[in-house]
Amino acid sequence: MLIAQGISYALPNRDILFADIDLALNKQDKIALIGNNGAGKSTLLKILAGNLPASNGHVSVDTKPYYVPQLFGQFNDYSIAQALQIEDKLNALKEILQGQATDENLASLNDDWTIEERCKEAFAHWNLGELDLAKKMGELSGGQKTKVFLAGIDIHGPEIVLLDEPSNHLDAAGRSILYDYITATTKSLVVVSHDRTLLNLLKIVFELSKRGITIYGGNYDFYAEQKKIERDALQQDLRNKEKALRKAKETEREALERQQKLDARGKKKQEKAGLPTIMMKTFRNNAEKSTARMKGVHDEKIDGISQELNQLRRELPGVDKMKMDLDNSALHPGKVLVTAKHINFGYNSRLLWKHALSFQITSGDRIAIKGTNGSGKTTLIKMILGECPPQSGTLERTGVKAIYIDQDYSLIDNTCKVYEQAQQFNAGGLEEHEVKIRLNRFLFTKAYWDKPCQVLSGGEKMRLILCCLTINHQAPDIIVLDEPTNNLDIQNIEILTAAINEYKGTLLVVSHDEYFLKQINVERSMTVQ
Template identity: 70%
Template sequence: MLILQGVTYTHPNRDILFSDINLVVNKQDKIALIGNNGAGKSTLLKILAGVLHPASGIIKSEVQPYYVPQLFGQYNDHTVAQALGVADKIIALREILAGNVTDVHMTTLDDDWTIEERCEEAFAYWQLHDIDLMQPMRMLSGGQKTKIFLAGITIHQPELVLLDEPSNHLDIRARRLLYDYVSSTGHALVIVSHDRTLLNLLDTVCELSKRGITVYGGNYEFYAEQKMIAGEALSQDVKSKEKELRKARDTERESMERQQKLDARGKKKQEKAGLPTISMNTLRNNAEKSTSRMKGVHAEKVGNISDELNELRKELPDMDKMKMDFDNSSLHKGKILVTAKEINFSYGSKLLWEEPLNFQIVSGERIVVKGPNGSGKTTLIRMLLGELVPQQGTIGRAIVKTVYIDQDYSLIDNSRSVYEQAAQYNKTGLQEHEIKTRLNRFLFTREYWDKPCIALSGGEKMRLMLCSLTIGNQAPDIIMLDEPTNNLDIQNIEILTAAVNEYQGTLIVISHDEYFLGEINIVREIELS
């Protein structure tokens, strides 16, 4: 159906993003395309879609793929019908039905008499109520735009569908519609996503890295198991190589000590024998050359083993380096932090919630705030932070330290460098080298220290945020996370998960990512209707 052979893509500045990529997509294949941020997943998907062209390589396609992009800003000046590629047919159909039957309209319609009906059916399935085909795309939310393009699958009925982070802006109800489609469809699929619930519905995982594409014949859980097995084998290889290096260094030391003793013993014998000075010098030079050769042989062996060890260590995951290391001494389990009584809020005349909210938040709890898009989740968070006052009811808050981390990581000051951002949180008098040591631990090496924060990816900003909190040392009483996984790849989601699970304070999360919620041990829900 679609074949890539030896595909290479270069950036406009001629840097190579990936090279010699080979991929085969057959009928009814359901492929997950995964990889770390910057690996080129979205670029490769655009090449499959024909939106971008490779620098070299061969692309063979028997079908016209249907592509759902991750970002939709380029469609803001389009109508919904134009974005879906059906505007001309819809206009032609309406003109014909109004009695304006021309050859141009008939040719444009191309006997597609059910086009408007299919649009209505697709919109109904994706719960796009009150959306008009001639409505501007700029008036729609991110979730509505995603659902518009997903509806296009039903409208166009393609044989191959390419989806780039399709669940990013969807609430839980819309995600479940997406999961149902993926599970039941006979279309071939290639999906870029960090949504592990979605990835588990696919039967092949293709991992894109600097080494090319590695194919795993199973869903994400199978892939994760294989990676874990490979990781354990790699750890054993590292331990074995470390043992080999210690042994080589011991052998080198013992050999040199033994040679030094032999040289000293030989020198005494020569002195006792009363050999001429010229003979003594010759023997000494020979001994030094022999020692030098031996030293060189051992140094080369130790160097080779050390190089092999460093290469192996580069393959190890970075997770274990990143520890929050909070001082949790001021956290008190069971303390009442928030009491909300009959609270409600409105934008205009209509109240957000049908029933006023009543709840308490106790120190140490792990809570998710749930509800469809537009149900007021972020508004509730802002009330908990004290930024908004409820228009009905009351909220009582204990005086506590709260950290709010939104999906754009707004706590990061984009005008600062990476080092300046980290130093801003230095309340305990750490020396400069200690701050840089912490940055190194969170994968911000020397070349990052002077880099402006505005140039960082979502995953890098998340790691810098965690590092900054670690430098601050004292654990906040409450951490609030607003859609924390939206802009992260799987590796950075796992880093965030590990950090959150190490935190002992109160956690309040807005997220539609049910897999993530399960991994961070959420025990309570506040449901908004």
């Protein structure tokens, strides 16, 4: 149905994003396209959709794919009907029903007499209610925009569907509808996503990297198992190569010591024999040349092993290269931090929640805060952090240090450079070289130190925050994560998961990502509605 051959794409600066990509999508295939941020997943999806020309290669399709983008800002000035490319049909149908059955209107409608009914059914299916098709896309929330394009699948009925991070802005109810669609559909799918629950519903994983596309014949869990086997093998190769390097250096040292002893013994014999000075110099020069040759042979071997070792280290996944070292909260487990009794909040004298909230948070708790989009999860967080008081009920807080990591990574000062940002958290007075060692541990090499924070990706900003927490003199008593996986690729989600699992303190998480919540060992949840 869709065949891509020799696809390459060069960025405007002429850097090659990917090259010689071959991909085949057959009838009813359900493919997950994954890879690290910057690998080119979204770009490849646009090329497959026909929305972006490849630098080289070509794509052949039997039928036009339907494409759901990750970002929708370009549609803000469009009506919903325009964004879904159904405005002409709807206008033609309206005019025909008013008696203007012109050739132009009939051609625009193209016998699609059920277009209005399909729109209503599709919008109802995605819980969009009676959304006016003339409404501007810019007036919708992120979740509504996603649902509009997902509803377009039912409206257009395509045979090939390309989805770019379709669950990003969806709440639990929206994700459930999406998962049901993925499971039930017989259409051909290519899905770019970091949502591992969704990825487990797809039958094949295509991993995009600098090496091209690697195919794994199973869902995400199967892929993760295979990658673990690969990582374990790589780690074993690394240990073997490190052992070989130590052995080679030891062999060199022993050989040079032996040679030096032989040379010294030979020199004594020559001196006892009373050989002429010119012969003594010849013997000494020969000995030095022999030692130099031996050292050259050993150096060449050591250099070769070192290069192989560096190559293996470069192939390590980011999470395996990093050292987290997140400090623990100084509070003893079980200490009561927050007590809320019948709290509620209101806008224009209207209460936010149907039922007032009562709860207690103790040190060491791991709690998920759940609710539909717009249900007041962020408001609840602000109350817990003491940023806004409840309008009814009581909320008591102990004096604790809390860190709030929101979706925009507001803890990062975009006017700072990476090293300057790290120094802002250096409350313990670490020396400059120690701060830079911490940055290196979080994959911020020397090339990053003078980079402005504003050019960092979401994953890089998250890593920088985690790094800053290790630099800070005192670990936070509470870490609050607000939809932390929304802008992260799988590698950075794994890094975040590893860091959070090392942290021994109180954790509050707003997330619709059930897979992530399970991975970080969330113990209980609070639902606002």
